[in-house]
Amino acid sequence: MVKLIVDMMGSDLGSAATKEGVRRFKANHPDCELVLVGKLDELADMEGYEKIEANDTVGMTAGAMEVLRKRDASMVKAVRAAADPEMHADGVISAGGTGAFLSAATLILKKINGVKRPALVTAFPKLTDEGGYVTILDCGSSNENTAEELQQFALMGSLYSKAVYGIENPRVGLVANGSEEGKGSPLGKEAYALLKEDKKINFIGNVEGNQVLTDYTDVVVCDGFTGNVLLKTTEGVAKGMGKEIKKAFTRNLASKIGYLFARKSFNVFIDKMNPKKTGGALLLGVNGVAVKAHGNSDGENFESALNVAYKLAVANIVAKMQEGFVE
Amino acid sequence: MVKLIVDMMGSDLGSAATKEGVRRFKANHPDCELVLVGKLDELADMEGYEKIEANDTVGMTAGAMEVLRKRDASMVKAVRAAADPEMHADGVISAGGTGAFLSAATLILKKINGVKRPALVTAFPKLTDEGGYVTILDCGSSNENTAEELQQFALMGSLYSKAVYGIENPRVGLVANGSEEGKGSPLGKEAYALLKEDKKINFIGNVEGNQVLTDYTDVVVCDGFTGNVLLKTTEGVAKGMGKEIKKAFTRNLASKIGYLFARKSFNVFIDKMNPKKTGGALLLGVNGVAVKAHGNSDGENFESALNVAYKLAVANIVAKMQEGFVE
Numbered sequence: 002m003v004k005l006i007v008d009m010m011g012s013d014l015g016s017a018a019t020k021e022g023v024r025r026f027k028a029n030h031p032d033c034e035l036v037l038v039g040k041l042d043e044l045a046d047m048e049g050y051e052k053i054e055a056n057d058t059v060g061m062t063a064g065a066m067e068v069l070r071k072r073d074a075s076m077v078k079a080v081r082a083a084a085d086p087e088m089h090a091d092g093v094i095s096a097g098g099t100g101a102f103l104s105a106a107t108l109i110l111k112k113i114n115g116v117k118r119p120a121l122v123t124a125f126p127k128l129t130d131e132g133g134y135v136t137i138l139d140c141g142s143s144n145e146n147t148a149e150e151l152q153q154f155a156l157m158g159s160l161y162s163k164a165v166y167g168i169e170n171p172r173v174g175l176v177a178n179g180s181e182e183g184k185g186s187p188l189g190k191e192a193y194a195l196l197k198e199d200k201k202i203n204f205i206g207n208v209e210g211n212q213v214l215t216d217y218t219d220v221v222v223c224d225g226f227t228g229n230v231l232l233k234t235t236e237g238v239a240k241g242m243g244k245e246i247k248k249a250f251t252r253n254l255a256s257k258i259g260y261l262f263a264r265k266s267f268n269v270f271i272d273k274m275n276p277k278k279t280g281g282a283l284l285l286g287v288n289g290v291a292v293k294a295h296g297n298s299d300g301e302n303f304e305s306a307l308n309v310a311y312k313l314a315v316a317n318i319v320a321k322m323q324e325g326f327v328e
Numbered sequence: 329m330v331k332l333i334v335d336m337m338g339s340d341l342g343s344a345a346t347k348e349g350v351r352r353f354k355a356n357h358p359d360c361e362l363v364l365v366g367k368l369d370e371l372a373d374m375e376g377y378e379k380i381e382a383n384d385t386v387g388m389t390a391g392a393m394e395v396l397r398k399r400d401a402s403m404v405k406a407v408r409a410a411a412d413p414e415m416h417a418d419g420v421i422s423a424g425g426t427g428a429f430l431s432a433a434t435l436i437l438k439k440i441n442g443v444k445r446p447a448l449v450t451a452f453p454k455l456t457d458e459g460g461y462v463t464i465l466d467c468g469s470s471n472e473n474t475a476e477e478l479q480q481f482a483l484m485g486s487l488y489s490k491a492v493y494g495i496e497n498p499r500v501g502l503v504a505n506g507s508e509e510g511k512g513s514p515l516g517k518e519a520y521a522l523l524k525e526d527k528k529i530n531f532i533g534n535v536e537g538n539q540v541l542t543d544y545t546d547v548v549v550c551d552g553f554t555g556n557v558l559l560k561t562t563e564g565v566a567k568g569m570g571k572e573i574k575k576a577f578t579r580n581l582a583s584k585i586g587y588l589f590a591r592k593s594f595n596v597f598i599d600k601m602n603p604k605k606t607g608g609a610l611l612l613g614v615n616g617v618a619v620k621a622h623g624n625s626d627g628e629n630f631e632s633a634l635n636v637a638y639k640l641a642v643a644n645i646v647a648k649m650q651e652g653f654v655e
Contacts, residue, residue, distance in 0.1 A: 128568030178556035210560030229505035233537030241455030263586025
């Protein structure tokens with residue numbers, strides 16, 4: 002049975018959002034055990050759940066020092082519970098600040114043996130007829146990496162892509178400013194040389210920004226700074242274009258009539274592009290499932306994050322990472 | 329009068345595309361003098377233009393060495409003509425390989441006094457009701473930069489934004505993985521400190537990937553590697569979403585009817601997102617207008633590139649750069 006620890010206080014929208022998310026998730030996964038962490042009075046209406054009291058929160062921009070100091074913060078208590086061997090928990094979910102969550106997960110769950118640096122992973126829908134997801138890492142856990150770290154990201158991403166999406170031999174690409182070998186930042190060139198020789202992964206070479214969503218690769222590897230830019234740019238363009246689509250449908254009477262006819266079909270597409278539907282990001286390389294829901298998660302978004310954590314626990318991702326990093 | 333030198337051989341689609349572009353441009357700018365560089369037999373039907381014979385081309389992946397070696401290549405001859413004082417030319421346009429064009433422009437037109445490194449500039453439409461363009465640099469002329477180079481990009485971008493878009497005091501942002509000061513790559517943090525103290529520009533701090541198209545800034549500064557990723561990711565997402573829009577409109581009978589009504593309104597938006605409409609990229613920081621049209625330019629795209637070059641020449645961008653870099 003899967004057991005997940007849930008930080009109920011992290012969302013910008015308050016515990017109403019996380020509670021709705023938990024209820025929605027639980028309706029579809031009655032078998033999954035959830036432990037709720039937060040203010041007990043706010044959680045009074047959540048009956049039948051194990052609860053852990055926590056009366057403090059960490060700030061959205063908090064880092065490692067605040068995580069260590071705020072021992073009564075719901076996020077910190079949630080991660081500690083996930084790390085506690087007596088809890089037998091599979092993972093932890095929080096909508097709190099990314100920096101704090103990464104610090105807490107790394108410091109408390111601890112890195113998997115052999116992993117140099119955990120990586121923040123995001124999965125994007127491929128914009129192709131076949132669909133599927135491309136796994137991108139690191140999306141901003143670090144802001145500077147070594148070539149060896151990038152090499153490890155490739156392995157972590159491959160193990161993840163196989164375990165979660167069932168892709169047998171995931172194609173790994175390295176983000177560069179050109180497709181040919183020899184292109185790339187100085188760091189990228191160094192990483193290219195390591196990836197090319199790595200027998201544990203299926204390296205297919207450089208991948209450019211315009212290829213990320215095209216099913217050219219299954220796993221996209223980059224340093225955390227570049228990954229953060231790539232992720233946020235994609236979200237920004239998708240959001241901006243979403244607004245333009247809305248504008249195009251409301252521009253005049255004809256376009257409004259058009260919308261009535263095309264609405265259902267467009268909702269399929271708009272759903273696909275909604276970054277909140279994918280349930281946030283997760284941290285790979287630590288001893289436990291650690292999913293970071295969007296900070297402004299509503300009930301539906303938080304449910305998605307719980308779904309991701311559940312899926313990772315069922316896929317036994319942590320054990321697979323641990324095995325993958327045994328030399 | 330504006331005089332532009334045109335490499336007629338660079339487009340992947342051959343001289344038919346560049347010839348169409350020249351004819352379209354000339355119809356709207358009869359006052360602008362164009363000098364066509366290419367195979368004379370291919371240009372035989374272009375009457376009334378000054379021509380320069382060139383019978384070779386450089387490869388799409390060529391670099392500086394090939395540029396120096398291929399003295400009879402149309403791109404090289406075009407750039408040489410633009411640099412020739414006796415030609416009194418204002419600029420040069422080519423749809424040939426980016427690397428070769430950057431090398432040729434830098435080596436032959438030479439850097440403006442005081443400029444450490446020229447920058448490749450792209451302008452993106454802001455996805456806001458007010459419209460306008462955001463100027464992004466460097467988009468891939470370098471793959472590694474110093475903080476001082478980023479500082480210069482900020483000045484070049486500001487001068488450009490003012491001269492071409494008439495923005496009086498352009499807001500400059502630095503690409504980072506977080507909005508607060510202290511975020512960013514090690515290079516970014518160093519550049520932040522320089523930009524903050526620079527009286528010549530209006531620095532407003534960090535800009536994240538999802539803010540680039542939102543009118544948060546007028547000028548977006550980054551190293552060439554990051555800029556290339558940002559540019560190509562934006563193009564890739566826009567293209568992918570364009571395909572999804574098409575799919576959404578053709579999914580079923582209702583959506584097809586919807587398209588008939590909404591088509592005109594959508595074309596406004598699709599036009600805005602077409603990267604080819606903006607006419608390619610340009611190199612700032614050299615002694616001459618240097619515009620790189622898309623490699624697969626058709627007549628319309630090539631016309632856009634000619635329009636950009638014309639606009640830059642009329643705005644006297646080179647003289648303004650030269651003045652801006654006088655200490």
